[in-house]
Amino acid sequence: MFSEEDHSHMRCAMEEAKKAASMGEVPIGAVLVDASGVIVARSGNVTITQSDPTAHAEITIIRARCQEVGAQRIPDHDLYVTLEPCAMCAAAIAFARIRRLIFAAPDAKGGGVLHGGQFFGQPTCHHRIIVEHGLYAEESGQLLREFFAARR
Amino acid sequence: MFSEEDHSHMRCAMEEAKKAASMGEVPIGAVLVDASGVIVARSGNVTITQSDPTAHAEITIIRARCQEVGAQRIPDHDLYVTLEPCAMCAAAIAFARIRRLIFAAPDAKGGGVLHGGQFFGQPTCHHRIIVEHGLYAEESGQLLREFFAARR
Numbered sequence: 297m298f299s300e301e302d303h304s305h306m307r308c309a310m311e312e313a314k315k316a317a318s319m320g321e322v323p324i325g326a327v328l329v330d331a332s333g334v335i336v337a338r339s340g341n342v343t344i345t346q347s348d349p350t351a352h353a354e355i356t357i358i359r360a361r362c363q364e365v366g367a368q369r370i371p372d373h374d375l376y377v378t379l380e381p382c383a384m385c386a387a388a389i390a391f392a393r394i395r396r397l398i399f400a401a402p403d404a405k406g407g408g409v410l411h412g413g414q415f416f417g418q419p420t421c422h423h424r425i426i427v428e429h430g431l432y433a434e435e436s437g438q439l440l441r442e443f444f445a446a447r448r
Numbered sequence: 449m450f451s452e453e454d455h456s457h458m459r460c461a462m463e464e465a466k467k468a469a470s471m472g473e474v475p476i477g478a479v480l481v482d483a484s485g486v487i488v489a490r491s492g493n494v495t496i497t498q499s500d501p502t503a504h505a506e507i508t509i510i511r512a513r514c515q516e517v518g519a520q521r522i523p524d525h526d527l528y529v530t531l532e533p534c535a536m537c538a539a540a541i542a543f544a545r546i547r548r549l550i551f552a553a554p555d556a557k558g559g560g561v562l563h564g565g566q567f568f569g570q571p572t573c574h575h576r577i578i579v580e581h582g583l584y585a586e587e588s589g590q591l592l593r594e595f596f597a598a599r600r
Contacts, residue, residue, distance in 0.1 A: 348511055349520040349543035350502065359500050368501040383567050384539035387560070391501035391536070405572065408535070412572030413565015415535050420557065420564030 298398075298431045305329055305376045306400060306432045308338060312353065313378045313439055316340025323443045326353035326377035328361050328370075336373070337361045353377060354385040358392045369393040378436040380429065383408030386415035390423040399429045400436035450583045454550060457481055457528045458584045460490060461552070464505065465530045465591055468492025475591045478505035478529035480513050480522075488525070489513045505529060506537040510544045521545040530588040532581065535560030538567035542575040551581045552588035 298306075305327055312325025321341045328337040337357035343349055354377050361370055374396040375389060380403040387408075389397055399409070408415050410429075415421055450458075457479055464477025473493045480489040489509035495501055506529050513522055526548040527541060532555040539560075541549055551561070560567050562581075567573055 343520045343543075347514050347518050347520055349514060350507055350511060350540045351520075355502055359502060362499050362501060366499050368495045368499055368503075382539055383535045383560070383565060383570075383572070384543070385536075387534055387536035387539075388502050391495075406574070407572060408539070408565070412570040413535060413560070413567055415565055418535075418564040420535070420559060422558070 297428070301329075301333055302376075302398060302431055305335065305374075306378070306398065308335060309353075309376045309378050309400070310432060310435060310439070312338050312340040313436065316342070316353070317439065317443050319345060321345065323439045324353050324377065324379045326357050326375060328357045329374045329376065331372035336364070350384065352382065352385050354381055355388050358388055358394075362392065371395060374398065378432070379403050379440065380407035380409050380411070382406050383413055383415055387421075390416065390421050390425065393423055394425060396426040396428070398431060399427075400432045401440070402429065402433070449580070450550075453485055454528070454583055457487065457526075458530070458550065458552060460487060461505075461528045461530050462584055462587060462591070464490050464492040465588065468494070468505070469591065469595050471497055473497065475595045476505050476529065476531045478509050478527060480509045481526045481528065483524040488516070502536065504534065504537050506533055507540050510540055510546075514544065523547060526550065530584070531555050531592065532559035532561050532563070534558050535565055535567055539573075542568065542573050542577065545575055546577060548578040548580070550583060551579075552584045553592070554581065554585070 313323040317323035339356040465475040469475035491508040
């Protein structure tokens, strides 16, 4: 189901998640890959360091890439993220016309793809996207659990 | 139901929507009001001019105000917007801990408050917010219809 490239890209997203944790941010990371398979943007969550509640990893890389190419839509890009996107990020992913979303761990508490409003299945979502998940799910979940356990 | 201040703030949001239209952006405007009733941020949609699919009016003013105060949460702020927020903006509004959301027109096609995943009613939404709507709904809907009719 997942290719060697998928594994490699998700490992990069995991590295971004770990970097986020080292900065006191929630350890979630994401990378954006163009049609030729090259990583064109990568980030962890930066909501605290940037004082921006919208600066989730997914939003941050979508904004960076859109500004780089000078467009608000970047079809033919795949997005890898270590946790199920929330409703905000799911909608942003659809607005950007991302081709394929691959996420690691599910997020029962805050997810918006498999949980909550399940954005991609709503009639208010006007983009058809390929969604796959489960790659490095255990590692990502473990990283998040350790992070929150250490903060308690 | 709506105070004189509400009318005044929504008229400002309508002005932002009209400015957006004059720049070729979808005519949606929003203002953010602090606890003392002062408008602290205002914007229209700027997704095209900023090459940013996340730059809806609501997101733009939340980012601006959060960066100004150096925090990712701005409780005691009220947000006025001329159209029902989408799923992305509804979630961002909850993340920012906005106290009260007032919107003008409903958005059956893309809304995320009364329509679609109805974010604020989901167990994945962890913020309780006051939501009111209908103020200047006809004016806002008319502005949007005229904008899209002229583009066809």
